[in-house]
Amino acid sequence: MPFELTILGSSSALPTSERYPTAQVLNVLERFFLIDCGEGTQIQIRRLKLRFAKITRIFISHLHGDHYFGLPGLISTYSLLGLKNDIHIHAPSDLERLIRPQIDHMKHGLNFNIHFYPLDFKAAHVIYADDKVEVTSFPVKHSIPTCGFLFKEKPRLANISKEAMNKYNIPVKCIQDIKNGADFILENGTVIPNHVLTIPACKPRSYAFCTDTKYYEPIIEHIKGADLLYHETTFADDKREFARKTFHTTTKEAATLAKKAGVAKLVIGHFSARYKDIDALVSEAREVFPETYAAHDGDVFKVI
Numbered sequence: 025m026p027f028e029l030t031i032l033g034s035s036s037a038l039p040t041s042e043r044y045p046t047a048q049v050l051n052v053l054e055r056f057f058l059i060d061c062g063e064g065t066q067i068q069i070r071r072l073k074l075r076f077a078k079i080t081r082i083f084i085s086h087l088h089g090d091h092y093f094g095l096p097g098l099i100s101t102y103s104l105l106g107l108k109n110d111i112h113i114h115a116p117s118d119l120e121r122l123i124r125p126q127i128d129h130m131k132h133g134l135n136f137n138i139h140f141y142p143l144d145f146k147a148a149h150v151i152y153a154d155d156k157v158e159v160t161s162f163p164v165k166h167s168i169p170t171c172g173f174l175f176k177e178k179p180r181l182a183n184i185s186k187e188a189m190n191k192y193n194i195p196v197k198c199i200q201d202i203k204n205g206a207d208f209i210l211e212n213g214t215v216i217p218n219h220v221l222t223i224p225a226c227k228p229r230s231y232a233f234c235t236d237t238k239y240y241e242p243i244i245e246h247i248k249g250a251d252l253l254y255h256e257t258t259f260a261d262d263k264r265e266f267a268r269k270t271f272h273t274t275t276k277e278a279a280t281l282a283k284k285a286g287v288a289k290l291v292i293g294h295f296s297a298r299y300k301d302i303d304a305l306v307s308e309a310r311e312v313f314p315e316t317y318a319a320h321d322g323d324v325f326k327v328i
């Protein structure tokens with residue numbers, strides 16, 4: 025039951041020799057979501073041996089280049105690889121206007137359609153759902169309209185207790201009803217309550233992506249209790265004023281948000297290219313929220 029985050033890029037606007045701009049792939053039960061698509065995303069997908077064909081749903085948080093400049097190249101590669109599945113892009117409405125001319129200019133044409141779904145920056149919305157997972161966008165506070173995303177498993181059905189099945193001789197045809205909450209009635213009329221027959225399913229797991237934003241407490245209600253939170257941490261805490269001016273967050277601010285939201289684990293990234301010693305940033309964040317880890321390109325974080 026995989027639920028894991030692969031970091032493709034963890035730098036801020038200026039890429040470095042070790043870090044590409046923002047991009048991540050989230051695998052939720054074999055659904056592969058691309059979150060932001062900075063320059064170099066397709067190279068990282070290849071390097072990290074992820075499958076292009078599986079990544080057909082893309083979420084773009086905002087239209088600063090370090091979060092979407094990788095898209096035209098990625099789309100061109102999809103086409104050159106002969107992929108046929110449609111691509112779905114959830115992004116600010118202007119994105120289609122910006123990249124459609126480049127797509128139309130691709131001489132080889134596309135064997136698939138690209139569907140654009142505009143984000144709303146005023147309120148939180150469920151923007152994608154299937155039988156296993158739900159994705160919600162929510163506004164954050166950056167210098168241009170920007171959304172974060174929450175990826176959450178849907179509640180799973182309870183598991184049947186094998187012991188109870190044997191003890192009460194439960195026929196296979198009754199299993200689905202019991203999983204859905206039904207009791208079981210023995211031939212003598214005795215009711216065996218559902219909780220005796222089942223083992224509760226694990227709690228649904230969740231991942232929250234808080235991209236470029238200044239410290240903004242209204243985010244908390246959307247990410248409360250997440251198992252994993254990625255929050256941008258462009259600056260160390262001595263740059264708090266500058267962070268505020270540029271609509272970014274410091275180490276201690278991201279850690280404070282993680283603590284207030286009661287998340288289990290915090291991953292920090294989107295580091296300014298000025299920082300060579302990322303360990304110092306992690307130490308600073310851990311003073312507030314001990315379960316803090318730095319994102320490096322290629323890292324995989326399992327959500328448990």
Ligand SMILES: [Zn+2]
Nearest residue numbers: 036037090236
């Ligand atoms: Zn950025």
Ligand SMILES: [Zn+2]
Nearest residue numbers: 086088166236
């Ligand atoms: Zn930005």
